[in-house]
Amino acid sequence: MNDLDFVAFFRDIHGVPPFPWQERLARQLIETGTWPDLIDLPTASGKTACIDIALFHLAWCLERGERGKAARRIVFVVDRRIIVDATARRAERIRDALRNPPTDAVRAVANALMKAGGSEPLVCQELRGGMPRERGIALNPAQPMVITSTVDQVGSRLLFRGYGVNPYSWPVHAGLLGFDTLILLDEAHLSAPFAETVAAIQREQSRAEKSLAPVQPVRFVSLSATAHTERTPFGLVEEDFSNPVIRERRTAPKPARLVEVPRKPADRVKALFRETLNTYKTLSGEVSPAVAVIVNRVRTARLLFEQFRELAEKEGFTVELLTGRCRPLDRDDIVKRVIERCGAGREPRTGEPGLIVVATQTLEVGADLDFQGLVTECASLDALRQRFGRLDRLGRFRRARGVVVGSADDKDDPIYGPALSATWEWLCEKARREGDALVVDFSIEAMDRLLQGVDISSMTTRSGELLQLTPLHVELLAQTSPTPAYDPDVEALLHGVDRGLRDVQVVWRADLPVIVRDDRAVLDTRELSAASALLRTAPPVSLEAMNLPLHVVRAWLKGEKDTDSMADVEGASASEVEEDSGSPGLTRQALRWQGEKWETVFARQLRAGDTIVVPTEYGGCDEYGFSPESTDPVRDLSARARSALKRSPVVILTKRLTEAPEVANIDAARDAWTQLAKAYEEPDFDPEEHLPALLDALGDEMLSSRGWPITDPEIATVADRDGKLYALIVTSRRPMAGDFSEEDNSSSQTVPVTLPNHSAGVGRRARELARACGLSQDLQDAVARAGELHDLGKADPRFQQFLRGGDLSILPGEILAKGPRRIGRSSVELGERHEAYSVALVRRHRDLLGSVTDAELAEYLVGTHHGRGRPLMPDRSDEGVAFAVEVDGHQLQYEGVPRLSALASGWATLFWRLNRRYGAWGLAYLETILRLADWLQSAEEVEKGRPR
Numbered sequence: 001m002n003d004l005d006f007v008a009f010f011r012d013i014h015g016v017p018p019f020p021w022q023e024r025l026a027r028q029l030i031e032t033g034t035w036p037d038l039i040d041l042p043t044a045s046g047k048t049a050c051i052d053i054a055l056f057h058l059a060w061c062l063e064r065g066e067r068g069k070a071a072r073r074i075v076f077v078v079d080r081r082i083i084v085d086a087t088a089r090r091a092e093r094i095r096d097a098l099r100n101p102p103t104d105a106v107r108a109v110a111n112a113l114m115k116a117g118g119s120e121p122l123v124c125q126e127l128r129g130g131m132p133r134e135r136g137i138a139l140n141p142a143q144p145m146v147i148t149s150t151v152d153q154v155g156s157r158l159l160f161r162g163y164g165v166n167p168y169s170w171p172v173h174a175g176l177l178g179f180d181t182l183i184l185l186d187e188a189h190l191s192a193p194f195a196e197t198v199a200a201i202q203r204e205q206s207r208a209e210k211s212l213a214p215v216q217p218v219r220f221v222s223l224s225a226t227a228h229t230e231r232t233p234f235g236l237v238e239e240d241f242s243n244p245v246i247r248e249r250r251t252a253p254k255p256a257r258l259v260e261v262p263r264k265p266a267d268r269v270k271a272l273f274r275e276t277l278n279t280y281k282t283l284s285g286e287v288s289p290a291v292a293v294i295v296n297r298v299r300t301a302r303l304l305f306e307q308f309r310e311l312a313e314k315e316g317f318t319v320e321l322l323t324g325r326c327r328p329l330d331r332d333d334i335v336k337r338v339i340e341r342c343g344a345g346r347e348p349r350t351g352e353p354g355l356i357v358v359a360t361q362t363l364e365v366g367a368d369l370d371f372q373g374l375v376t377e378c379a380s381l382d383a384l385r386q387r388f389g390r391l392d393r394l395g396r397f398r399r400a401r402g403v404v405v406g407s408a409d410d411k412d413d414p415i416y417g418p419a420l421s422a423t424w425e426w427l428c429e430k431a432r433r434e435g436d437a438l439v440v441d442f443s444i445e446a447m448d449r450l451l452q453g454v455d456i457s458s459m460t461t462r463s464g465e466l467l468q469l470t471p472l473h474v475e476l477l478a479q480t481s482p483t484p485a486y487d488p489d490v491e492a493l494l495h496g497v498d499r500g501l502r503d504v505q506v507v508w509r510a511d512l513p514v515i516v517r518d519d520r521a522v523l524d525t526r527e528l529s530a531a532s533a534l535l536r537t538a539p540p541v542s543l544e545a546m547n548l549p550l551h552v553v554r555a556w557l558k559g560e561k562d563t564d565s566m567a568d569v570e571g572a573s574a575s576e577v578e579e580d581s582g583s584p585g586l587t588r589q590a591l592r593w594q595g596e597k598w599e600t601v602f603a604r605q606l607r608a609g610d611t612i613v614v615p616t617e618y619g620g621c622d623e624y625g626f627s628p629e630s631t632d633p634v635r636d637l638s639a640r641a642r643s644a645l646k647r648s649p650v651v652i653l654t655k656r657l658t659e660a661p662e663v664a665n666i667d668a669a670r671d672a673w674t675q676l677a678k679a680y681e682e683p684d685f686d687p688e689e690h691l692p693a694l695l696d697a698l699g700d701e702m703l704s705s706r707g708w709p710i711t712d713p714e715i716a717t718v719a720d721r722d723g724k725l726y727a728l729i730v731t732s733r734r735p736m737a738g739d740f741s742e743e744d745n746s747s748s749q750t751v752p753v754t755l756p757n758h759s760a761g762v763g764r765r766a767r768e769l770a771r772a773c774g775l776s777q778d779l780q781d782a783v784a785r786a787g788e789l790h791d792l793g794k795a796d797p798r799f800q801q802f803l804r805g806g807d808l809s810i811l812p813g814e815i816l817a818k819g820p821r822r823i824g825r826s827s828v829e830l831g832e833r834h835e836a837y838s839v840a841l842v843r844r845h846r847d848l849l850g851s852v853t854d855a856e857l858a859e860y861l862v863g864t865h866h867g868r869g870r871p872l873m874p875d876r877s878d879e880g881v882a883f884a885v886e887v888d889g890h891q892l893q894y895e896g897v898p899r900l901s902a903l904a905s906g907w908a909t910l911f912w913r914l915n916r917r918y919g920a921w922g923l924a925y926l927e928t929i930l931r932l933a934d935w936l937q938s939a940e941e942v943e944k945g946r947p948r
Contacts, residue, residue: 006056008105013097020239022049029057033069038222040233042444043389044249047223048090050184051146059112067774068214071182075147077154078186086368091124091146098122117772118143127153128328128542139935142772151194155494160477163609164505168867170480175928178921181218188222193466193496200469208919214774252395254388254442256402258431263409269303275403279373290342290355291373294387298325305358317354324362326625328543329637344370344393372397378406380419381459388442423459467492478920481870503547505611507540510636511652512615521617523589525600530726532598533718537729538650543641550608556620556628557603558587590614639707648736649707653728664699672697680725687715752810753941758817763788766933778853783929785852786861791817793837795885798830831878832898839863840898860914861930871911875901
């Protein structure tokens with residue numbers, strides 16, 4: 001295999017040699033350059049090693065100069081949130097080894113990957129629920145990446161409707177995922193609609209008039225441990241079966257007793273509790289066991305967890321709750337504790353307390369955990385086999401015990417449908433009798449024997465009825481700004497027409513204004529302006545957000561707490577949704593990001609895909625996740641989330657904060673705030689004069705939990721509706737690169753930068769990225785020239801005033817592309833967007849694009865570099881302006897109004913013409929090259945922190 005050695009590369013990173021199938025697949029890729037359509041492998045056979053194999057194949061192709069034969073972006077997709085985290089850990093292990101190669105074999109792969117044009121051999125990224133003002137996929141399109149995420153997050157972004165993502169950034173995510181990307185879909189049989197949608201996207205990409213070759217459209221591979229297909233899959237052969245490690249895992253006995261219990265929730269919870277405790281006590285005679293109990297509903301898991309928590313200290317075990325319905329930072333803490341205790345390969349230790357993990361479907365797929373005991377509610381057969389893949393996962397214990405709790409009346413389940421009852425009946429039929437018990441062996445080998453020649457279609461999880469992606473859908477989805485009046489049903493395209501139920505993201509904040517009404521705290525909607533100011537300064541981020549089904553959030557806000565049916569899978573059946581007939585007056589309100597502003601909404605006004613922020617006083621969440629009955633204030637994770645994302649701290653100080661129990665001296669804090677508020681009413685108010693007294697009273701513990709200390713602080717004030725002081729906002733004058741979203745990195749509030757220097761830098765970077773990605777010379781010329789011209793409209797004197805914020809001492813006499821960071825909004829009134837003026841200049845001076853083969857493309861890229869104009873430009877009132885700007889040594893004049901929003905401008909016609917020319921995803925990819933060049937240049941300017 002050339003100078004690159006897959007076996008040595010794999011062994012030197014993971015400490016063990018690859019399985020025969022892993023080496024065979026790597027060799028097949030090198031010889032044929034083609035992935036199999038389906039990789040059908042049993043649980044615990046190492047499917048996630050496909051990440052290693054894909055990376056090695058990319059390195060091989062780069063070493064040989066064969067750009068385009070292997071994808072730079074490797075996207076591992078599962079439909080369980082916690083498993084995304086577990087898969088990401090493997091990718092990070094590979095990344096760390098490539099950064100600091102321990103051996104020559106790893107160094108050879110790292111050196112080859114650097115030839116892709118990235119800043120390092122490998123970048124890893126988890127795509128969690130997006131946020132409107134949060135940066136998404138890494139900025140360099142040439143960078144080799146491993147991305148781990150879910151069907152919802154990858155699928156929605158691929159379809160130009162990224163859930164929770166800034167709509168103006170939708171084309172960037174679609175472009176990056178639509179080209180130079182390999183999607184590895186784990187347990188593909190659970191996500192058949194998504195697989196079919198990706199296949200339809202591939203067909204649509206082939207319709208483009210012009211190819212981006214050698215850059216290739218998205219590629220797709222299905223992975224499964226329980227696949228049943230007519231296709232010939234890549235799977236295990238005799239060589240693999242004789243491997244001692246695989247044989248040990250396949251033959252490990254997993255006897256499971258069948259315990260019949262009526263479907264009534266109280267009876268089911270009682271039985272699950274009893275069987276789990278009995279299993280734990282039985283195993284405790286020889287080891288300190290780790291026992292999992294996996295259930296089908298989040299509420300069932302919560303009830304069991306609370307019962308075990310009451311008993312834990314007396315019985316000497318610890319208990320954890322593991323669901324997907326918790327905030328990522330909380331989930332990281334839980335997963336870390338669980339992995340430390342029962343990660344695969346860790347043997348139970350004498351003297352340590354036992355462990356009971358209560359979990360939902362989130363442990364079904366890919367969780368690299370190893371339990372000695374497992375109690376589970378009955379589910380579909382494929383789901384059960386996945387769950388038992390966590391029992392004696394590596395086959396070393398050999399004395400595992402299992403229990404399946406179910407009944408014949410489990411019909412028409414909202415998640416598993418008739419498959420649940422069909423599975424229970426089949427298990428009872430195939431079970432062997434041991435005394436009074438019915439027992440089924442869930443070992444891989446035993447199950448393979450039982451299922452030979454059996455039609456299991458009635459016992460497997462049903463996919464929703466497919467909604468075929470058509471050319472009309474693509475035309476509608478390609479319209480991102482503004483979106484069309486009729487928008488295709490993205491949920492149905494990802495999960496099927498009867499399983500399209502999308503989440504809402506919920507964030508809790510401690511500084512929002514509240515009032516007490518009917519003995520409960522509610523959002524003070526009269527203070528929307530103050531709340532909006534706080535959220536603009538410290539916008540929500542995904543690490544502090546919890547994904548919850550729409551109907552659950554509605555019920556919780558209305559105080560109904562009707563969450564019995566909430567499962568822990570994506571795309572749960574829409575039959576679970578309860579009709580919202582409540583009155584708006586009976587519900588607590590939330591804040592929702594809408595377009596470019598925050599607004600207050602009632603529960604009934606919420607829509608799938610919304611991001612909402614609620615006061616911490618609403619309760620509903622604890623360290624283990626969603627807890628609708630809880631009325632205790634929720635921990636505000638915003639400071640911790642900003643730190644994790646390497647953003648500069650933002651400390652928000654309010655009167656309410658002075659009453660918090662963590663305050664060092666509450667009386668002194670109250671007095672300090674009173675003095676601040678009084679001084680605020682004076683015309684010469686200086687917050688820096690009064691801030692030290694408040695900080696001293698709050699104390700180090702309180703301040704450090706909110707991100708203090710802050711170097712070179714900048715202080716802003718927020719007033720309430722009566723003009724009195726509501727909050728002080730303290731942040732650093734020097735921004736960090738992590739502070740800027742996909743919108744902000746190309747906006748004004750960074751550091752002062754002149755227009756000529758910024759434009760030249762973006763043009764240079766755009767050419768470098770286009771060349772590194774393998775685009776043709778003509779396309780390199782188009783994106784580079786667009787980069788040089790994209791910000792000409794900022795020469796508008798009104799925009800220059802906006803950038804300076806009234807400070808004429810900032811680079812006097814220069815035309816700026818960027819201005820200094822400011823807290824709050826500018827009062828300068830702008831007309832049409834600067835991109836529209838840039839296009840107007842280009843149209844008036846056609847010779848600017850004389851050297852570009854596809855001048856239409858370059859013009860279009862200039863106009864869409866902030867995600868607007870797809871297909872219509874924003875319609876803004878503007879009386880016009882006159883200005884001059886120097887380009888290529890020539891002084892260009894402009895006077896007038898662009899009016900690109902008018903249909904007669906031809907802008908929409910240009911959009912559709914280029915969509916036909918390059919295809920929807922191809923055009924988005926070309927836009928992405930320019931926009932990422934802009935962001936990278938801006939990030940460098942921020943990092944250097946000086947005029948350029």
